[in-house]
Amino acid sequence: MxxxxxxxxxxxxxxxxxxxxxxxxxxxxxxxxxxxxxxxxxxxxxxxxxxxxxxxxxxxxxxxxxxxxxxxxxxxxxxxxxxxxxxxxxxxxxxxxxxxxxxxxxxxxxxxxxxxxxxxxxxxxxxxxxxxxxxxxxxxxxxxxxxxxxxxxxxxxxxxxxxxxxxxxxxxxxxxxxxxxxxxxxxxxxxxxxxxxxxxxxxxDVENILTTNVWSSELSKLTANAFLAQRISSINAMSELCEKTGADVNEVAKAIGMDSRIGPKFLKASVGFGGSCFQKDILNLVYIAKSYGLNEVADYWEQVIIMNDHQKRRFSNKIVQTLYNTVADKKIAFLGWAFKKDTNDTRESAAIYVADDLINEQAKISVYDPKVSRNKMLADLNYLESRSEEENGNAVNVFDNAYEACENSHAIAILTEWDEFKTYDWKKVYESMHKPAFIFDGRNILNGKELESIGFVYSNIGS
Ligand code: NAI
Structure with missing residues (x-):
């Protein structure tokens, strides 16, 4: 036909x-x-x-x-x-x-x-x-x-x-x-x-068009997402161990990624994966496995989600601890809200959960994201139903300029790996902030040594 x-x-x-x-x-x-x-x-x-x-x-x-x-x-x-x-x-x-x-x-x-x-x-x-x-x-x-x-x-x-x-x-x-x-x-x-x-x-190319029976095709999509997310949770698990042992997760990722059996992709430690698919598809896989009585299979994959939730929480906890165990009324600047760079999609973005934790600690969040609107950010927070919409509105300020978002802040948290963040005049940012000026790089994209030489207290994931 x-x-x-x-x-x-x-x-x-x-x-x-x-x-x-x-x-x-x-x-x-x-x-x-x-x-x-x-x-x-x-x-x-x-x-x-x-x-x-x-x-x-x-x-x-x-x-x-x-x-x-x-x-x-x-x-x-x-x-x-x-x-x-x-x-x-x-x-x-x-x-x-x-x-x-x-x-x-x-x-x-x-x-x-x-x-x-x-x-x-x-x-x-x-x-x-x-x-x-x-x-x-x-x-x-x-x-x-x-x-x-x-x-x-x-x-x-x-x-x-x-x-x-x-x-x-x-x-x-x-x-x-x-x-x-x-x-x-x-x-x-x-x-x-x-x-x-x-x-x-x-x-x-027809050689790249694979045909299978319906059930293999349906299950392959869930399997692909489970494997991809599992790699992120695996490297994120190692990032916590790196922080305790003096190893550097970027070096570990590079070392293992050069093994052709492992490969270099999807080995970037971060504040945790987001997006509309990974979590929902793995939960779905876990549910299907359980519905067939395959509890070991279900538990195995569920751990990928548990690790991801832990990684997000660990990031917000680290911010609170580093800021002398209180962020009440402190201004924390978020660079990035989208779940990854080059998209305006925010579904399940780590930023939402980190913001929610910090607002619970009575922090004031100021956000800059090149592609996400204020309405979207507030809708994401309101969806969690952690507090009233009015309270969320009061806790979050949105800027269309990163320098303004960072001005008078106590700390900056990088939540999305937008390329433009690497090109900022970080000295100018530093001068506009409260001291000590902290940066929590949740995506390991900035040059820590350079930032430290400016005067920032820099911390990333996994070193
Ligand atoms: P989306 O939420 O962006 O789009 C779905 C659209 O369907 C919405 O605009 C909604 O209004 C519309 N819709 C729902 N019911 C309808 C109906 N009865 N009649 C007409 N329109 C209707 O969702 P997204 O991200 O495009 O995902 C769609 C599917 O693709 C999901 O199953 C997702 O798991 C899958 N997928 C998503 C990927 C992604 O990166 N977002 C990648 C691969 C697969």
């Missing part, structure tokens, strides 16, 4: 960039991205491509090129489903906050709504592609809903997890390490797989 019309439900961090790249690389395919969130769609349609709702290097240029040509953003979900031969589901799958599996399992209510809507609207056969990260065997549930509530048309379900990393989404999409497509082993399943392979082969 030759695909000429694609619909993607969910115009978020995955749906938006993924579809923009498909539209750019496949000018013969009409791609419509739909979302229930009217503001989000309006933002994607903003006449100035710089104002699209997701910041990713290179994305606004691709949107500018393809939008209105063969890339469309709309709130008319039914129409887009009706017209498309292939429908990607790219909606959010957060951790459940209620009922059975609360705090662990993936909340599949958005997925189910999509499946019911597709079933209701579809009048012709469709290929439904799971782009969201889903628990293994979700395709079975989607198939059951489609077959039992549909109009008698045929559906093929494919699993096509997305491996892009925020901050490098465009490069990752243009040059993926691999594309993974899982489908039924029946002839119809194989035909659907081939239709999706044809889409990707417009720009991806």
């Amino acid at each position: 030759k695909i000429t019309k694609i619909c993607c439900i969910g115009a978020g961090y995955v749906g938006g960039p993924t579809m923009a790249v498909i539209a750019q690389k496949c000018p013969d395919i009409q791609v419509t991205v739909v979302d229930l969130n009217e503001q989000r769609i309006a933002d994607w349609n903003d006449p100035n491509p710089e104002n699209i709702p997701i910041y990713e290097p290179g994305l606004s240029q691709i949107v500018a090129e393809a939008r209105g040509r063969n890339l469309f953003f709309s709130t008319d979900v039914d129409k887009a489903i009706d017209e498309a031969q292939m429908i990607f589901i790219s909606v959010n799958t957060p951790t459940k906050t209620y009922g059975k599996g609360k705090g662990m399992a993936a909340d599949l209510k958005y997925i189910e709504l999509c499946a019911r809507q597709i079933a209701r609207v579809a009048k012709q056969n469709k290929i439904v592609v799971e782009k969201s990260t889903l628990p293994v065997r979700t395709a079975e549930a989607i198939k059951s809903i489609l077959d039992n509530t549909g109009n008698g048309v045929q559906f093929q379900i494919l699993s096509n997890p997305e491996f892009l990393a925020e901050g490098t989404a465009v490069t990752d999409l243009l040059n993926p390490d691999r594309i993974l497509i899982g489908g039924d082993t029946t002839p119809e399943g194989q035909e659907a797989i081939n239709a999706l392979v044809d889409v990707y082969s417009n720009w991806v």
Whole structure:
């Protein structure tokens, strides 16, 4: 089957960039991205491509090129489903906050709504592609809903997890390490797989397109995130030991990373990983393992999360201890709020938890982040429900200039590894601060020796 019309439900961090790249690389395919969130769609349609709702290097240029040509953003979900031969589901799958599996399992209510809507609207056969990260065997549930509530048309379900990393989404999409497509082993399943392979082969070498059965594909995404997060927790665990023993975690990481069996990537010690995926996907994996009675498997992976929580808390504790065991009414400047550089996404960012701890200690937080708004920061803190919105509002000041954020502060905490932080006039910053002027480098990006020679009391993670 030759695909000429694609619909993607969910115009978020995955749906938006993924579809923009498909539209750019496949000018013969009409791609419509739909979302229930009217503001989000309006933002994607903003006449100035710089104002699209997701910041990713290179994305606004691709949107500018393809939008209105063969890339469309709309709130008319039914129409887009009706017209498309292939429908990607790219909606959010957060951790459940209620009922059975609360705090662990993936909340599949958005997925189910999509499946019911597709079933209701579809009048012709469709290929439904799971782009969201889903628990293994979700395709079975989607198939059951489609077959039992549909109009008698045929559906093929494919699993096509997305491996892009925020901050490098465009490069990752243009040059993926691999594309993974899982489908039924029946002839119809194989035909659907081939239709999706044809889409990707417009720009991806077929040797890098891996096809598997649906269950392997679904589980591979959870496994990939678990392995990646595990590397961070492993190096972070060593960072604490380094601090006690005089070893330097950067040196240890370099030494082990030169072993080709280990490799150098994902070995950077930090204040802890964030982002919408790692924690939720591991919790989901733990929940699935437990639901099969595999308690050792569940405990093994849960430790990755426990270590990450410990690392965030350890960072805030260190700030309090170093500032003579009290930060009450002291101004602590946060450089960075996003969960990593080159994104405006703040979900599960370490900054939120460190700020929450310090506000509990009655600190005043002043924040500068090049891409995150004050409203977003306050919404993140309010979501924790640790105190009233008014109290959060009083505790946090947001600046659009880093020098102003740091002025009259007692300490600076680096929470995101934005490149611009390395280029600051640190002498100027030092002069504007209370003394002793402390820097807590939660991302190990600054030159400690240089800062110490200016007069800062510098501490990083793992040395
Ligand atoms: P997101 O929250 O940025 O976007 C999801 C969008 O879906 C929202 O705009 C929401 O309004 C919309 N939506 C929800 N239900 C809908 C419905 N019934 N009809 C129409 N629109 C609906 O989420 P994000 O980050 O794009 O993640 C989507 C999925 O991709 C998740 O399963 C996630 O685990 C997975 N993923 C995310 C990655 C990331 O880096 N953010 C990377 C790889 C996978």
